[in-house]
Amino acid sequence: MADMDLPTAPAVVQALKRRAEGDLGYPTWLDSPGGGPLAEAFAERMASRYGWRAAPEYVRAYTDVNQALQVLLHVWTRPGDGVAVHTPTYHPFLATLEDMERPLRPVQFRPDGDSWRFEVPDLAGCRVLLLVNPHNPTGRVFTRQELEELAEHAERHDLLVIADEIHADLTYAPHEHIPFATLLPERTVTLTSATKAFNLGGIRCSVAHVGVPELREALDAQPPFLYGSANLFGAEATVAAWRHGDAWLEETRALLDRNRKLIAARVPETVGYRVPQATYLAWLDYGRPGMAEVLERENKVLLSDGAAFGPGGEHHVRLNFATTEAILTEILDRLWP
Template sequence: MIPAWVADMDLPTAPAVTEALLRRAAGDLGYPTWLVDPNAGPLAEAFAERMTARYDWRPDTAHVRPFSDLNQAVQAILQVWTKPGDGVAVHAPLYHPFLDTLRIMERPLRPIQMEPDGATWRFELPDLSDCRVLLLVNPHNPTGRVFTRAELTALAESAERHDLLVIADEIHADLVYEPHRHIPFATILPERTVTLTSATKAFNLGGIRCSVAHLGHPGLRAAMDAQPPFVYGSPSVFGVEATVAAWRHGDDWLAETVALLDRHRHTLARRLPAAFGYRVPEATYLAWLEVGRPGMAEVIEREARVRLNDGAPFGPGGEHCVRLNFATTEAILDEILNRLTHIG
């Protein structure tokens, strides 16, 4: 069985990260100097440096708060800012743990439906008047779309009109392919936006459990700061060390990795059987494939011995799709494609 489903890379860790963790493990594992800093000190500084250098955005480090991962951050923000029954607008299909969060927390999903449009995807903005939050996933998971400035501006205007908090999940921003460009939503609507990100996707560090929230919205910032100081936990020294090392010293590794992923996304376009509808993603290492009917992930697993994500848990628009992770070696991707050839 080849696992090509979970959003992790099948690639070695960046040497800069490994070296930083080994240095920390061989040295002081006591309380860090930043333990009582609400923004985890060096984590906020490295985040701000990276946003400035890569995206020409200068976030205020005083507005940064650490979390274990983006799911925890989304749940904490919804818990503090909304109540059961408040609508949450999200582009659909959507990252399925977010869909589970909305269901469990009783925040009704208001889908902004992604529709096929030639070689890419488009969306039409519905009425968001019954929403409290726009949960914006950009770059988008699972379609791999990178929203344009015009699209983001339209979303910002709707958020202003309906008085929405915007939670911007930008975790895939470092995995955008040329000629596309990631635009932080906080550069368009700073005082309504919470920006969530992490080094875990681009640098394959899911196990370190460390992410960043930049709380641009003053009301939400006050509400979060009114919570007990450790109610959402705090990052470990290893999580902070790995993240800072990745963001400050890992870009050579990242450039090589993105080049590999770029080749892989085009390999899929050349070699996927006709039974799979495929639009080349503009970002991420995830291929959203149309397969014509429900339940095909189970068929593919049984007949081709390749495990993919079934599209149904991704919500509206996912029923006839599967998601394939192509962040692997050329040899393994070749074997995956050879096995999929037999699926009709």
């Protein structure tokens, strides 16, 4: 439903084997809030791939991006503070907002030709802009002009920007990922992980680059292990992926590129599909609600119900196409015989 159905990158497997066969004692970086080697590897990757000179000392390590989001909301906001999010959106984030009593302020995506557009509503009463870029579930990659518009709203309303950029490495040419922190460095927290691009969801490891000085102080004032810490194998796998996994990533992204186009070639006219600019997720519009249940029962294909993704998702299902071309072909044969 959310992970790749593909083998793990050899560089990651080799790194984990070396660690398992070697020292499994406490790492020297145990007390480091940035997860030791994670911070440097993150900064290196941001510089080499996106031209962003991230500060390693601003990095904090967490188990996943949703945990990091909850920690940030806990220390920076209070119940009742609004959070602006482009909708439909990643459904665990919606659950977090509901559980923490931070009202959702939808920034609605609407179909626009072969892509999507949005208009920013009045953000008065919001404390946070939660930006998912590249976007899940639509696969939209925000343009520089759009990011600059959002930056203006963040400045105008004094918003903390939490940018979930976990799918950045899965952006397809000619589209380009632009880290939001390059626009508003001292107002932005960047969340990311190797888990999506390198198929490592089970390692439970992510990073937050906290560009906001006051927020870093608030986080550092918390008891050091209150929110957990990076685990040894998670850090090992992440560093290996970011430093040595790009050959595997390029091959995988080429496969995903072919798969997104295969769906476009097979989708019937009665189903809406805008080819994603990033991610391995196809956002399919069936024009009526409840289709995930129907397709599972009648076509024997398990898809994510779009209703879970909030406003604008009711008529959709989400298809994960991170699998082999043969298996994807079987899925499409079942969906559209």
